[in-house]
Amino acid sequence: MNKTDLKAMRKQLQAKRKEVMEGVLRAREMGSVETESGAPDIADRAASAFQREFSFSLSENEGKMLRMIDEALARLENGRFGMCVHCEQPIEKQRLQAVPWARHCIACEELQDRGEI
Ligand SMILES: [Zn+2]
Helix, strand or coil, X not given: CCHHHHHHHHHHHHHHHHHHHHHHHHHHHHHCCCCCCCCXXXXXXXXXHHHHHHHHHCCHXXXXXXXXXXXXXXXXXXXXCCECCCCCCECCHHHHHHCCCCCCCXXXXXXXXXXXX
């Protein structure tokens, strides 16, 4: 991967992270009590309560997704991005373009799917 590829990957990861976060926010909004009719103090309190609870309100999938994205961003920082965490071989470029947060190369992903690693 060259610098331009890595830059594109970082962008994609950050966009995906935002998308997951926004999905969480929307889900919360739909499930919350209506506070829109002129009660800013209540809305403020709701917002700070929301922030406190945010990290606990992620579903298992969302949490997992965010963790994988954050790990991929960390790997971008430490120069290990695009390397399979299991066999340390480079992950296929096409795979990374489709799934930039991928931790495994295709071979290891299959092993993992079968529970062998
Ligand atoms: Zn591998």
